[in-house]
Amino acid sequence: MMELIDTRGGSKMLKIGLMGCGKVAGYGHLPAIAKSAKLDVFAIYDPDEGRLCDMQRKFDVPFAYTDVDRFMQSGIDAVVITSPAPFHLQNVVDAARYGKPVLCEKPLAMDEAEAKEMIRLADEAGVALYTAFDYRFSPVSLQIKQLVQSGEIGEVRLLRLVYIWNLHGKYGTDELGRQILNQRREGRMEEGGPLVDCGVHQIDLARWWLGSEVTRYEGDGVWIDDSLYEAPDHMYVRLDHASGAKTMVEMSFSYGHTAKEPLAHFTYDLIGTEGIIRYDRREQVFEMRNSKGTTRFPFAGEKNFAGMYDAFADALQTGDPGMMPTARDGLMATWIARTATDEAIGKKRGETSE
Ligand SMILES: NC(=O)c1ccc[n+]([C@@H]2O[C@H](COP(=O)([O-])OP(=O)(O)OC[C@H]3O[C@@H](n4cnc5c(N)ncnc54)[C@H](O)[C@@H]3O)[C@@H](O)[C@H]2O)c1
The missing domain is CATH 3.30.360.10 (Dihydrodipicolinate Reductase; domain 2)
Structure with missing residues (x-):
């Protein structure tokens, strides 16, 4: 269960942090989050400073980091992972370390063992882990x-x-x-x-x-x-x-x-x-x-993507996955x-x- 807080002109928004400022973040995730009435793009992370700055400018994001700990400590409520698949596990490790719920791009992991490890980490941290099956x-x-x-x-x-x-x-x-x-x-x-x-x-x-x-x-x-x-x-x-x-x-x-x-x-x-x-x-x-x-x-x-983010916002607010594809769905497909x-x-x- 997550409470909405005031971030934009009195409206109630959840603060989203996104990891991986590449193609799908630029055409799919960030525009959809920006349009959402319940979510706010609060911070972004990318090891590539050039991509990070471009994305910060394009979507007017308050905070941008190349340091993962500073990103996680920026005040975000949830993490969206849009890095390439080989980095998904490490991104989930970091999010779980800071107790952040996660929406992770497909393929959830490189193989079944990695996906199981992600689920174990999320369960241990008591946070939700969803797979971004936007189709x-x-x-x-x-x-x-x-x-x-x-x-x-x-x-x-x-x-x-x-x-x-x-x-x-x-x-x-x-x-x-x-x-x-x-x-x-x-x-x-x-x-x-x-x-x-x-x-x-x-x-x-x-x-x-x-x-x-x-x-x-x-x-x-x-x-x-x-x-x-x-x-x-x-x-x-x-x-x-x-x-x-x-x-x-x-x-x-x-x-x-x-x-x-x-x-x-x-x-x-x-x-x-x-x-x-x-x-x-x-x-x-x-x-x-x-x-x-x-x-x-x-x-x-x-x-x-917009429909997926409506469901993600609802799941974050209520703690009920509702329509969100789960980590197990991501594991099965992977x-x-x-x-x-x-x-x-x-x-x-x-x-x-x-
Ligand atoms: N759901 C869809 O319709 C859809 C469409 C395209 C891609 N995807 C998926 O989205 C993911 C990203 O794809 P893309 O095409 O945007 O890739 P991309 O290569 O364009 O961008 C990836 C970004 O992640 C950054 N990055 C590298 N290492 C990182 C790390 N450790 N942590 C965080 N960020 C890191 C890169 O610097 C880059 O900016 C992939 O898993 C891909 O399969 C999904």
């Missing part, structure tokens, strides 16, 4: 959840969730305009590749929409790019749910990765005994087809994505050594 809060995702629950397409037997794209392409340019490897894509490939970095959202949606735990899974992948990443850059995984339903997730960071005019496919297909639900981001289609006819729903993007990726790597090694 859940998209109006599309919320509508799908409601349609599935009310049986509009009967019993859902199969989910096909596809996101194949190039993660902004193999190449970028440096400040002199010379062609260089796209560092963001390189980093994400080194952190585990498409299933670990992006596919955790889809794994989470499947568990959440169906309200049914994954009991078994099997994945594999292919290496499209010649860059010899350890992880496959194009992966697929099949999930078996306790309900008997199955989910197929396909994720790629190399779909047209060197194409001059690349294309991305982002689709959800839910196939039930009484109908189908279909979402296609490129075609801007979101519809349901069943025996009553075809219902077209308003189109929306797959992300909703575990499935990481082990499926490791199995694909193992298969490739086995194939090569034969």
Whole structure:
């Protein structure tokens, strides 16, 4: 339970501290927190002073730190972690040390062991730890959840969730305009590749929409790019749910990765005994087809940071997680994505050594 205090013209706000002033903080988290009626961006932290100062200026943040202890002691009520995945554990260690509740970007951790350690630390410190699965809060995702629950397409037997794209392409340019490897894509490939970095959202949606735990899974992948990443850059995984339903997730960071005019496919297909639900981001289609006819729903993007922050503010205020994805949700998605990726790597090694 957390009390709101006066920080902005008499309105009641909770003070948020954000760790990691990169891309997703700039386009997703900080704008959403700034718009929230209940949250205030009070302090930010980043080891990179340049990024820190840019972000402080852009969002008019009162306090900015490169020192983690000063950041934690600045008076913040809760911590948002938007650093790259290899730093999430250390960020949670620091937040737990200062007894701060946490909302952590996906993938929650690099592997199952790290995620378990984070949960242990948060439990020991008596603070909440949530995973930033912002896809859940998209109006599309919320509508799908409601349609599935009310049986509009009967019993859902199969989910096909596809996101194949190039993660902004193999190449970028440096400040002199010379062609260089796209560092963001390189980093994400080194952190585990498409299933670990992006596919955790889809794994989470499947568990959440169906309200049914994954009991078994099997994945594999292919290496499209010649860059010899350890992880496959194009992966697929099949999930078996306790309900008997199955989910197929396909994720790629190399779909047209060197194409001059690349294309991305982002689709959800839910196939039930009484109908189908279909979402296609490129075609801007979101519809349901069943025996009553075809219902077209308003189109929306797959992300909703503002909705996630409404739920986060409520969870902080009441102490009840409500709609917030938990650390266990983050652990499950990380575990499935990481082990499926490791199995694909193992298969490739086995194939090569034969
Ligand atoms: N939910 C989504 O839709 C979504 C979208 C993109 C990225 N992400 C996730 O968000 C995280 C960040 O991604 P990004 O693309 O913004 O990365 P980024 O590389 O653009 O930015 C990361 C920032 O973290 C800083 N940093 C480095 N070490 C740190 C540390 N120890 N503590 C705090 N900050 C540190 C870096 O200096 C940088 O400013 C990743 O986990 C990524 O998977 C989520």
